[in-house]
Amino acid sequence: xxxxxxxxxxxxxxxxxxxxxxxxxxxxxxxxxxxxxxxxxxxxxxxxxxxxxxxxxxxxxxxxxxxxxxxxxxxxxxxxxxxxxxxxxxxxxxxxxxxxxxxxxxxxxxxxxxxxxxxxxxxxxxxxxxxxxxxxxxxxxxxxxxxxxxxxxxxxxxxxxxxxxxxxxxxxxxxxxxxxxxxxx
Numbered sequence: 001x002x003x004x005x006x007x008x009x010x011x012x013x014x015x016x017x018x019x020x021x022x023x024x025x026x027x028x029x030x031x032x033x034x035x036x037x038x039x040x041x042x043x044x045x046x047x048x049x050x051x052x053x054x055x056x057x058x059x060x061x062x063x064x065x066x067x068x069x070x071x072x073x074x075x076x077x078x079x080x081x082x083x084x085x086x087x088x089x090x091x092x093x094x095x096x097x098x099x100x101x102x103x104x105x106x107x108x109x110x111x112x113x114x115x116x117x118x119x120x121x122x123x124x125x126x127x128x129x130x131x132x133x134x135x136x137x138x139x140x141x142x143x144x145x146x147x148x149x150x151x152x153x154x155x156x157x158x159x160x161x162x163x164x165x166x167x168x169x170x171x172x173x174x175x176x177x178x179x180x181x182x183x184x185x
Contacts, residue, residue, distance in 0.1 A: 007023060007166070138155040
């Protein structure tokens with residue numbers, strides 16, 4: 001399995017890329033937040049030759065506007081992966097299943113050549129999700145052994161710890177296979 005990380009404004013723009021094949025970078029949240037380190041964190045990933053993904057933290061409501069906001073701010077390069085982060089907001093709310101599904105479909109319509117995946121923690125996937133729609137793949141968060149999330153669904157990425165930062169594995173044989181799936185093989 002391939003190893004990767006995900007970063008946001010909480011992490012440095014000069015994060016460690018040793019032993020890492022991919023990175024997901026928080027791009028946007030709702031309709032008003034853009035990661036202030038987005039450009040620098042993206043440059044770091046591209047300079048290191050990593051497969052790059054961008055994610056949007058989804059809020060309930062205004063789904064079409066959120067999708068447009070995300071694709072307007074997420075860098076666009078062939079082979080970049082796009083993701084929606086579906087979890088509870090700081091206000092304790094979350095987008096509905098219909099909103100989550102609509103967001104994925106809208107992003108796929110706006111960026112048809114990109115893979116679009118769903119990020120959800122195990123609780124959301126097993127107890128909140130009712131549609132099992134994850135776009136082009138599931139990125140599951142379950143803090144257990146790397147590559148062994150406690151779900152039956154097929155997954156592409158597994159976030160297995162947040163210590164000392166978010167670490168992930170990808171279910172691909174090698175970086176070339178990930179690049180091919182992402183569209184820039």
